[in-house]
Amino acid sequence: MSTVTITDVAKHVGVSVATISRYLSGFTVRNEEKIREAIIELNYRPSAAARNLKSGRTGIIAIVVPDITNPFFASIVEGAESAVGEDRMILLVNTGDSREREEKALSQLFGRVDGVIMAPLTEDEQGPSFFSQFGLPIVFVDRVTKDGEKFSSVLTDNAKGAHIATDYLISQGHRKIAMIGGPLSTTPGKRRADGYRSALAKSGISSQVEYFIESDFSEAGGYAAMCRLLEEEAPPTAVFVANNLMTIGALHALRDRGVSVPQEISIIGFDDLEFAELVNPPLTVIARDARLQGSQAMDLMIKHLENGGATPPEHSMVDVQLVERGSCALPRESQKIRSNKIDH
Amino acid sequence: MSTVTITDVAKHVGVSVATISRYLSGFTVRNEEKIREAIIELNYRPSAAARNLKSGRTGIIAIVVPDITNPFFASIVEGAESAVGEDRMILLVNTGDSREREEKALSQLFGRVDGVIMAPLTEDEQGPSFFSQFGLPIVFVDRVTKDGEKFSSVLTDNAKGAHIATDYLISQGHRKIAMIGGPLSTTPGKRRADGYRSALAKSGISSQVEYFIESDFSEAGGYAAMCRLLEEEAPPTAVFVANNLMTIGALHALRDRGVSVPQEISIIGFDDLEFAELVNPPLTVIARDARLQGSQAMDLMIKHLENGGATPPEHSMVDVQLVERGSCALPRESQKIRSNKIDH
DNA sequence: AGGTTATCTGCAATCGTTATCAGTAACGAG
DNA sequence: CTCGTTACTGATAACGATTGCAGATAACCT
Known part of the structure; x- marks a missing residue:
C-alpha cells in the first residue's frame, strides 16, 4: 500500500535521497518546487520508525x-x-x-x-x-x-488539604469525625490520613480507630466504608472522604439508607467535581487544580x-482550597439548640 | 547511558547477534541460560524503534x-x-x-x-x-x-435514543418540548435532532424553531442554551438535552435561575453519569454502554x-435504554389537576 | 566408524532515514 | 587563467534489529 519511501521521491525527482532528506529538514535545495510536488503526488510520509532509529x-x-x-x-x-x-x-x-x-x-x-x-x-x-x-x-x-x-x-x-477539611468539621462543632481514606500505601492515601489525624490531635480530639477506614479510592469502596460507619454503635456526625469516587459511593450509601445530608451527617470530600454543586445537598470539598x-x-x-x-x-x-457548599452543618446534638441555623 | 544493544549482549555471551535475536523470538538456541543471564546483567532492552523499522x-x-x-x-x-x-x-x-x-x-x-x-x-x-x-x-x-x-x-x-426520550416527555403530557442539541455537523448531533423531530412529528406536534437550539456539547454551551430557552415568551415545559456535559450546564442554569426540576420544567439527558442519581432531582437519562x-x-x-x-x-x-429517575414529571398545567402524582 | 538427517549457527542483506565527507558547479577576485 | 569561496549534491556508512542462506555441529541410524 502506501509504502512509498524517500528513495521513491528521490527517483521521481531525479536527485539523491540525501537531497530529499535535506529538504525535509529545512535546508535550502535546488529543486524545492519539484520535490514538494513529488511528495504530494506520491503521497509520501516520512517513516517515523526510521527516524526514531536514527535519532x-x-x-x-x-x-x-x-x-x-x-x-x-x-x-x-x-x-x-x-x-x-x-x-x-x-x-x-x-x-x-x-x-x-x-x-x-x-x-x-x-x-x-x-x-x-x-x-x-x-x-x-x-x-x-x-x-x-x-x-x-x-x-x-x-x-x-x-x-x-x-x-x-x-x-x-495533601496533608494540608486533609487538615483544613477536618478542621472545618471541628470548627462546626463536630467531635465524632470519621475518615474514609485511600490505601495507606499510596502518597495521597497516607498524607491525607496524616492531615486528618494531626487536625484531630491539635484540637485534643482522640482519634478512634473505628472512625478511620482504609478504603481503595473507588466508588464501591466508598459505599462499603460508609455502610460500615453507619453500623457503628456511635456513628460519626461528620465524615471526611478522601477522594471524589469514594465520595460518590458514600453519598450513594447514605441515599440508599435514607440518611439525610447534612441534617444527620456532614460530608466533606477531597477533589471537586463538575457536578458537586448539583448534588443534593451541594457538596463541600477540598479542591485543587x-x-x-x-x-x-x-x-x-x-x-x-x-x-x-x-x-x-x-x-x-x-x-488546595476549601470550597464551602452545603453538605456540612452543625452536628445533630447542637442542632436542637440552635436549630435556626440548620438551613439558612 | 542505557544504550546497550543486541550486539553488546552477543559479545558478552560470545555468539552472533543473530543467535540473540533468535533467542528473543522464541527459537531454541544452545546457550539459553547464558543469554538470559547476560540480558539481565547488562539490562538489555530490545530497541522498539529498530523492530518497528524492520517489521x-x-x-x-x-x-x-x-x-x-x-x-x-x-x-x-x-x-x-x-x-x-x-x-x-x-x-x-x-x-x-x-x-x-x-x-x-x-x-x-x-x-x-x-x-x-x-x-x-x-x-x-x-x-x-x-x-x-x-x-x-x-x-x-x-x-x-x-x-x-x-x-x-x-x-x-442515536435517533432511537432521541426518539425514546422525546416520546417519554410526550407520554407525560408535554407539548412544549425543547431540545438542546449538539452541532449538526456531528453524527450524534444530527441523528439526535432527527430522533427528536420524528417523535414530535409522529405525535402530530409541530416542531417550533425556537425550541431547538444547536449548541456545542459543552457545559458552557448547555448553560447558555438553557438560559435562552427560559427567556422565550412561552418557555418549554420539558427539555431533551443531547449530551451529558450540556445537561450539567443546563442544570446549573436552572439552579442559578431558581427554576425547580421537575416541578417547573422536566429534563431528560443523553448519556448516563456516575452521579446522575445523586443530583437533585435524580436525573432521567437515555443511557448506553x-x-x-x-x-x-x-x-x-x-x-x-x-x-x-x-x-x-x-x-x-x-x-440505548431509558433510565427513569426523577427529573421528569407532568407538565405544570396538568399538575394542578393531578397534583397527587407529582412526587410519588 | 561412516553416512544421513536434524538442529543450530554466523554472515550479510535489509528496513527508511540522517550525518559525514568528498566532490562539483558557479562565480568573482586577483 | 587560476585560485578560493560559496552553495549545493551524491555516495556511503551508520542506527539496532530480523531473516534467508549456506555452512557447521550434533544426533541418529545402520
Missing part, C-alpha cells in the same frame, strides 16, 4: 495513570495534553489499578517513548533501583514512590528532555 | 477523541484499553475540540501507529479521500465522517490488523 528520539511521552475514568486523572491527562506542544504526542497507559499491568506497561515503554509521567499505584514500587535503571526521564504526578525525591514530581499539599498538575508535570518533562537529562529533580506543590 | 509494525493503536474529560469518552478509552491485549498499547490523542489539532495529529500518526480508532470532530472531514489515502486501518467510534460506510464503525442508535463501544471498536481494529487489512468494514450499533 534515538520518539517524540512521544507516556502518561501512566491508574484509572482514566476518574475525572481527576482525566483532567491531569488533559492538562498534560495542553502543554505537550507541537512536536510531541502522548501515549496513555491506563493500568486499571493493577500492579501487574503497570509493571508490564513500564517495561514495554522502553524505547517507545522519550519520557514517562506517572502516578504510581503504590509508594513501594519494585525496589528503589527500578526507576533509576529505567534509563528514561520520569516525572511523578499526584503520587510518588519511596525514593521519589530522586525524580521530579508535581504533588498536592488537576489540569495545572498535569501541565506542570509536562513542563517539567519537556525541560528535562531539552536539557539532556542533566537537570536536577524539581518538586512542585499545587495548592 | 513495519509498531504495536500501537491510536485513539483520537475530542475531549478526554468528558466521562463518555473516558469510558470509551477505558473500554478500548481493556480490549487491547498483551502486545499492543494505546496512543491517546485529545484534540480538544480543535479541528486544527485533529488534522495535525492525524498526519503525525502515520508510521507511529498500526491503526486509528477515532471519534471525528465533524462529519465533513478534509474530503472523502483523506482517510482512504491515509493508508492506515480506521475504526470510527460514536461518530463517523461523510464517507463513513467505507470504514468500520461502532455507533449508538460506552465501555462496550470502546472495546468493540478495539476488537474490530485488532480483527482488521490480524486479517491483514482484507476485512470488509463492519458496522456495529450499541443499544
Whole structure:
C-alpha cells in the first residue's frame, strides 16, 4: 500500500535521497518546487520508525495513570495534553489499578517513548533501583514512590488539604469525625490520613480507630466504608472522604439508607467535581487544580528532555482550597439548640 | 547511558547477534541460560524503534477523541484499553475540540501507529479521500465522517435514543418540548435532532424553531442554551438535552435561575453519569454502554490488523435504554389537576 | 566408524532515514 | 587563467534489529 519511501521521491525527482532528506529538514535545495510536488503526488510520509532509529528520539511521552475514568486523572491527562506542544504526542497507559499491568506497561515503554509521567499505584514500587535503571526521564504526578525525591514530581499539599477539611468539621462543632481514606500505601492515601489525624490531635480530639477506614479510592469502596460507619454503635456526625469516587459511593450509601445530608451527617470530600454543586445537598470539598498538575508535570518533562537529562529533580506543590457548599452543618446534638441555623 | 544493544549482549555471551535475536523470538538456541543471564546483567532492552523499522509494525493503536474529560469518552478509552491485549498499547490523542489539532495529529500518526480508532470532530472531514489515502486501518467510534460506510464503525442508535426520550416527555403530557442539541455537523448531533423531530412529528406536534437550539456539547454551551430557552415568551415545559456535559450546564442554569426540576420544567439527558442519581432531582437519562463501544471498536481494529487489512468494514450499533429517575414529571398545567402524582 | 538427517549457527542483506565527507558547479577576485 | 569561496549534491556508512542462506555441529541410524 502506501509504502512509498524517500528513495521513491528521490527517483521521481531525479536527485539523491540525501537531497530529499535535506529538504525535509529545512535546508535550502535546488529543486524545492519539484520535490514538494513529488511528495504530494506520491503521497509520501516520512517513516517515523526510521527516524526514531536514527535519532534515538520518539517524540512521544507516556502518561501512566491508574484509572482514566476518574475525572481527576482525566483532567491531569488533559492538562498534560495542553502543554505537550507541537512536536510531541502522548501515549496513555491506563493500568486499571493493577500492579501487574503497570509493571508490564513500564517495561514495554522502553524505547517507545522519550519520557514517562506517572502516578504510581503504590509508594513501594519494585525496589528503589527500578526507576533509576529505567534509563528514561520520569516525572511523578499526584503520587510518588519511596525514593521519589530522586525524580521530579508535581504533588498536592495533601496533608494540608486533609487538615483544613477536618478542621472545618471541628470548627462546626463536630467531635465524632470519621475518615474514609485511600490505601495507606499510596502518597495521597497516607498524607491525607496524616492531615486528618494531626487536625484531630491539635484540637485534643482522640482519634478512634473505628472512625478511620482504609478504603481503595473507588466508588464501591466508598459505599462499603460508609455502610460500615453507619453500623457503628456511635456513628460519626461528620465524615471526611478522601477522594471524589469514594465520595460518590458514600453519598450513594447514605441515599440508599435514607440518611439525610447534612441534617444527620456532614460530608466533606477531597477533589471537586463538575457536578458537586448539583448534588443534593451541594457538596463541600477540598479542591485543587488537576489540569495545572498535569501541565506542570509536562513542563517539567519537556525541560528535562531539552536539557539532556542533566537537570536536577524539581518538586512542585499545587495548592488546595476549601470550597464551602452545603453538605456540612452543625452536628445533630447542637442542632436542637440552635436549630435556626440548620438551613439558612 | 542505557544504550546497550543486541550486539553488546552477543559479545558478552560470545555468539552472533543473530543467535540473540533468535533467542528473543522464541527459537531454541544452545546457550539459553547464558543469554538470559547476560540480558539481565547488562539490562538489555530490545530497541522498539529498530523492530518497528524492520517489521513495519509498531504495536500501537491510536485513539483520537475530542475531549478526554468528558466521562463518555473516558469510558470509551477505558473500554478500548481493556480490549487491547498483551502486545499492543494505546496512543491517546485529545484534540480538544480543535479541528486544527485533529488534522495535525492525524498526519503525525502515520508510521507511529498500526491503526486509528477515532471519534471525528465533524462529519465533513478534509474530503472523502483523506482517510482512504491515509493508508492506515480506521475504526470510527460514536461518530463517523461523510464517507463513513467505507470504514468500520461502532455507533449508538442515536435517533432511537432521541426518539425514546422525546416520546417519554410526550407520554407525560408535554407539548412544549425543547431540545438542546449538539452541532449538526456531528453524527450524534444530527441523528439526535432527527430522533427528536420524528417523535414530535409522529405525535402530530409541530416542531417550533425556537425550541431547538444547536449548541456545542459543552457545559458552557448547555448553560447558555438553557438560559435562552427560559427567556422565550412561552418557555418549554420539558427539555431533551443531547449530551451529558450540556445537561450539567443546563442544570446549573436552572439552579442559578431558581427554576425547580421537575416541578417547573422536566429534563431528560443523553448519556448516563456516575452521579446522575445523586443530583437533585435524580436525573432521567437515555443511557448506553460506552465501555462496550470502546472495546468493540478495539476488537474490530485488532480483527482488521490480524486479517491483514482484507476485512470488509463492519458496522456495529450499541443499544440505548431509558433510565427513569426523577427529573421528569407532568407538565405544570396538568399538575394542578393531578397534583397527587407529582412526587410519588 | 561412516553416512544421513536434524538442529543450530554466523554472515550479510535489509528496513527508511540522517550525518559525514568528498566532490562539483558557479562565480568573482586577483 | 587560476585560485578560493560559496552553495549545493551524491555516495556511503551508520542506527539496532530480523531473516534467508549456506555452512557447521550434533544426533541418529545402520
